[in-house]
Amino acid sequence: MESLEEMAKKVMIKMHTIPQLAGLSIGQLETIPLGYLRKNATRLHAVCRYKRGVRKKNVTGPSDVNRVDVHPDAMSEKWSRYASFLLYHEFLHALGFTSHNQEFRKLEALWPDTESQSMGKTFGKYLQDKSIKWHWQCPSCELKHSRTRKSNGRYRCRNCRIVLVDIPVKKGE
């Protein structure tokens, strides 16, 4: 597995070849500390955290950035192309394009690996599926809910009015 730093270096090299980004402080991106989100994060894929007291609208470049964090699961071979795109996305934020406006989306679309740009949906689905630990199941009918937490007897089947039971999800299922 490639390290986050190695991956980020390659992303910066690619960024240097994008003419529309010329004149931006791409070289300074190297100073941004990189890290990981929590392994069980399900909604965030990556984040650009600005320094304390820095307002989004006042961000001028990488010196205003505290760190960039990426979901650790994106670093596996299967998702690494998406991880590179995530870094690119967060680096655009770090360069001062802080909101997802039209200008940002135009720059984002310049990432040469176009296929990786559409991997967000499947990665999100993967994270969601991974987080399912329990099925809340009706002992009488087929009703079943997939959940991260146990129901602990708090819910009833909407068809049968019987209390749902917690069935652990087997790994690999």
Ligand SMILES: [Zn+2]
């Ligand atoms: Zn963003």
Ligand SMILES: [Zn+2]
């Ligand atoms: Zn039922």
